[in-house]
Amino acid sequence: MKKFPKDFLWGASTSAYQFEGGINEGGKVPSIMDNKEGHPKYGKDITGFKDASHHYYKWKEDISLMAEMGFKSYRFSISWPRIIKNLEGDVNMDGIKFYDDLLDELKKYGIEPIVTMFHFDYPDFVSEIGGIQNARFSNLFEIYSKVLFEYFGDKVNYWLTINELNIMVLSSSAIGTGDDVSKWQVMHNLNVAQAKAIRLCRKMLPKAKIGPAPNIAVTYAKTCDPTDYTAKLNLDQIRNWVYLDIVCRGSYSKNFLNFVKASGENFVMTEEEKVILNDSKPDFIAFNYYSTATVSMTKSEDIQKDKADQQKGIVIPGFAKMVPNEFLEKTQFGWEIDPIGFRNTLRDVYDRYQLPIMITENGIGARDVLNEDGTIHDDYRIEYYKKHIEQMSLAIQDGVDVIGYMPWSAIDLVSTHEGISKRYGFVYVDRDEFDLKDMNRYKKDSFFWYKELIKNNGENI
Ligand code: BGP
Numbered sequence: 179m180k181k182f183p184k185d186f187l188w189g190a191s192t193s194a195y196q197f198e199g200g201i202n203e204g205g206k207v208p209s210i211m212d213n214k215e216g217h218p219k220y221g222k223d224i225t226g227f228k229d230a231s232h233h234y235y236k237w238k239e240d241i242s243l244m245a246e247m248g249f250k251s252y253r254f255s256i257s258w259p260r261i262i263k264n265l266e267g268d269v270n271m272d273g274i275k276f277y278d279d280l281l282d283e284l285k286k287y288g289i290e291p292i293v294t295m296f297h298f299d300y301p302d303f304v305s306e307i308g309g310i311q312n313a314r315f316s317n318l319f320e321i322y323s324k325v326l327f328e329y330f331g332d333k334v335n336y337w338l339t340i341n342e343l344n345i346m347v348l349s350s351s352a353i354g355t356g357d358d359v360s361k362w363q364v365m366h367n368l369n370v371a372q373a374k375a376i377r378l379c380r381k382m383l384p385k386a387k388i389g390p391a392p393n394i395a396v397t398y399a400k401t402c403d404p405t406d407y408t409a410k411l412n413l414d415q416i417r418n419w420v421y422l423d424i425v426c427r428g429s430y431s432k433n434f435l436n437f438v439k440a441s442g443e444n445f446v447m448t449e450e451e452k453v454i455l456n457d458s459k460p461d462f463i464a465f466n467y468y469s470t471a472t473v474s475m476t477k478s479e480d481i482q483k484d485k486a487d488q489q490k491g492i493v494i495p496g497f498a499k500m501v502p503n504e505f506l507e508k509t510q511f512g513w514e515i516d517p518i519g520f521r522n523t524l525r526d527v528y529d530r531y532q533l534p535i536m537i538t539e540n541g542i543g544a545r546d547v548l549n550e551d552g553t554i555h556d557d558y559r560i561e562y563y564k565k566h567i568e569q570m571s572l573a574i575q576d577g578v579d580v581i582g583y584m585p586w587s588a589i590d591l592v593s594t595h596e597g598i599s600k601r602y603g604f605v606y607v608d609r610d611e612f613d614l615k616d617m618n619r620y621k622k623d624s625f626f627w628y629k630e631l632i633k634n635n636g637e638n639i
Contacts, residue, residue, distance in 0.1 A: 187582025
């Protein structure tokens with residue numbers, strides 16, 4: 179039995195603000211990510227996103243490296259502030275040209291572009307109206323979407339609306355997209371923005387496919403104490419399902435709405451929005467997977483802690499408390515490694531929504547070492563990928579319709595909150611936190627391994 183379908187989309191991912199640099203080039207207006215240095219929560223001496231990996235200057239070289247690995251697809255994000263200049267929606271033609279050229283280059287190598295429309299970096303001018311918390315956010319996103327569909331519609335077959343909408347809601351302070359005062363309003367406004375983009379895509383590009391791209395991972399109950407299972411159902415609801423239910427089923431579950439009410443929180447939803455939300459179903463589900471969560475029911479002494487990052491945190495009294503999983507090893511950066519959880523998550527998502535699935539992130543952040551001879555021996559990354567791809571193949575044998583795998587990241591880039599020292603790429607970028615060096619690219623051992631895997635369509639795993 180073949181492990182992977184014939185046209186499986188093997189590739190990898192990046193995002194504009196973490197990869198491009200060139201923040202003042204080509205008419206780009208400032209984004210909320212441009213001037214972040216270090217991370218306020220951690221006080222670490224880490225770089226921000228001003229320079230990133232200089233992909234803005236080295237995009238041709240970068241794409242040729244992807245082509246050399248044999249990529250069938252490349253998932254990248256378009257930077258909203260490179261495209262739209264102001265609240266009026268004026269278009270920056272230099273920005274259009276940058277991505278147009280990039281799309282042509284991908285086409286030259288037969289690489290299918292998978293385009294994320296918004297990956298954390300909205301333009302500063304959106305902050306002038308209060309950012310995502312203002313209901314007008316969805317109108318601005320719609321204006322931007324229209325421009326993307328108009329200019330790139332003939333070159334892009336797969337669109338991803340919003341990267342990790344759920345993480346922007348749950349870990350906004352770690353991601354840096356704002357505080358989470360009215361987090362459910364933020365969630366709702368993002369959901370409406372996404373729905374408007376899907377609706378518009380249907381109208382303007384009937385042949386294109388569009389889907390959401392949240393970060394999904396199943397939750398385990400720490401013990402078979404029935405209250406721990408209730409905690410699992412609770413966390414699954416606000417960690418995973420609410421964001422997929424709204425887009426795939428068109429409405430919020432009663433369970434979720436009751437939870438919001440019981441927490442003394444609220445969000446405003448108009449009748450018009452309800453119609454839009456119900457009228458904008460996706461063609462597929464893309465999701466990012468790093469690690470599962472394990473929970474137990476809270477005890478009276480537990481308090482709501484600050485959220486540490488995308489994979490840790492969350493304590494809600496009477497609801498759920500995330501706890502370590504004793505069966506799982508951790509990365510150098512403390513993220514649990516759970517390949518079997520990947521298969522479990524794929525099955526759960528497919529059972530629930532019955533839509534094709536595309537994996538748009540998965541990977542291991544590590545302190546890779548560049549040797550004198552230009553080699554990087556990242557056997558731990560190969561090990562990580564082997565195990566995850568093996569589990570993905572088992573999920574396919576279980577019956578899950580997986581159409582692509584684009585791990586994080588194609589080439590080294592700056593982590594959301596841990597600087598350049600937390601590397602994910604198949605290609606090493608020679609720079610340090612504050613010393614930009616020459617930004618030269620070096621192929622890691624995983625580069626050659628992945629190339630071989632793609633060549634064999636994963637049969638040799
Ligand atoms: C996801 C984001 C990515 C990426 C990745 C790794 O949450 O979509 O942008 O950065 O996580 O996270 P980090 O960079 O924090 O290690």
